Amino acid sequence: MALVRTQGLTILSPGDPRLRTMRCNNPLVRLLTLAAMVLSLGAISPAAQAHPAYQTTQVAPGLYSFGAGMAFNAFMITDDGVIVMDSFDKEFAEASLQAIRQLTDKPIRYLVYSHNHYDHISGGEVFKAQGATVLSHEAAANWLKSHPSPDVVMPDKTWSGSRYELKLGHGAINLLYFGANHGEGMTVFQFPHEHAIYTVDLVVPKRVGFAYMPDFSPREWERTLAEMGKLDFDQVMYAHNAAVGPRASVAEQLDYLRDLRAAILAELNKGTPFMKIPNTVKLPKYEKWDGYEEWLPMNAWRILLEIAMGV
Numbered sequence: 001m002a003l004v005r006t007q008g009l010t011i012l013s014p015g016d017p018r019l020r021t022m023r024c025n026n027p028l029v030r031l032l033t034l035a036a037m038v039l040s041l042g043a044i045s046p047a048a049q050a051h052p053a054y055q056t057t058q059v060a061p062g063l064y065s066f067g068a069g070m071a072f073n074a075f076m077i078t079d080d081g082v083i084v085m086d087s088f089d090k091e092f093a094e095a096s097l098q099a100i101r102q103l104t105d106k107p108i109r110y111l112v113y114s115h116n117h118y119d120h121i122s123g124g125e126v127f128k129a130q131g132a133t134v135l136s137h138e139a140a141a142n143w144l145k146s147h148p149s150p151d152v153v154m155p156d157k158t159w160s161g162s163r164y165e166l167k168l169g170h171g172a173i174n175l176l177y178f179g180a181n182h183g184e185g186m187t188v189f190q191f192p193h194e195h196a197i198y199t200v201d202l203v204v205p206k207r208v209g210f211a212y213m214p215d216f217s218p219r220e221w222e223r224t225l226a227e228m229g230k231l232d233f234d235q236v237m238y239a240h241n242a243a244v245g246p247r248a249s250v251a252e253q254l255d256y257l258r259d260l261r262a263a264i265l266a267e268l269n270k271g272t273p274f275m276k277i278p279n280t281v282k283l284p285k286y287e288k289w290d291g292y293e294e295w296l297p298m299n300a301w302r303i304l305l306e307i308a309m310g311v
């Protein structure tokens with residue numbers, strides 16, 4: 001893994017230690033920290049401040065992560081052209097294209113969508129204008145047909161079933177579908193030659209589930225993470241919180257969900273009133289993870305309701 005390029009202003013990711021200082025209860029410390037941050041930003045133009053410090057990270061030869069903070073996509077450069085995975089939005093897509101162009105002038109051959117959610121696949125027209133074929137799982141494409149967004153380019157091609165091998169030049173990506181876990185047509189990208197995967201939303205390192213875990217089926221999510229854990233890979237590329245991390249992060253995400261489910265079941269068995277369970281459950285093992293204070297009760301609601309309702 002090597003850092004290729006940095007541009008623009010450094011933004012604070014949710015895991016940034018400076019944000020932890022901001023959360024400190026001492027008002028003087030908070031004021032001084034805020035003042036220091038404002039001073040450090042003073043020399044930067046408003047235009048520069050609008051752009052996060054996107055970085056291109058080489059995960060393996062020809063395989064890259066691009067982004068910052070809450071948005072990282074992936075791209076592969078082969079001898080026959082480039083495969084891009086997710087576009088996020090137009091501004092991100094343009095920056096992503098610029099980053100690719102600093103490394104190669106080969107054509108953009110594919111833009112592959114991870115799933116149907118607008119926040120990951122808007123702005124695809126930037127790559128389509130470069131001649132890219134837009135590809136998604138058919139479940140994502142079907143959903144997009146009935147829920148179109150003006151910001152999302154419809155897929156030109158779909159794949160179906162649980163596995164599709166996308167080959168380009170010397171490069172190969174296994175597109176894997178594990179069933180209904182989050183959104184529609186959720187695709188895990190496996191890079192067999194590079195021993196890496198790019199997984200979107202299913203693994204966010206050192207963070208509890210996002211808010212009330214929208215469009216997640218927690219039980220199926222757990223099953224998927226267990227199955228992903230059997231794949232051959234050493235590195236994990238993410239869409240949120242970090243560009244790349246170790247294989248163990250998949251198991252850590254699964255442990256969190258299992259521990260939360262076990263804690264909820266323990267409260268049910270104890271006879272804790274149903275409506276009180278989400279605010280009763282505590283998981284000190286994860287208290288340093290991003291979102292712990294704010295989102296743990298919401299995460300607990302999602303799993304509790306799945307236990308109670310079956311969905």
Ligand SMILES: [Zn+2]
Pocket residue numbers: 115117120182183201
């Ligand atoms: Zn999503």
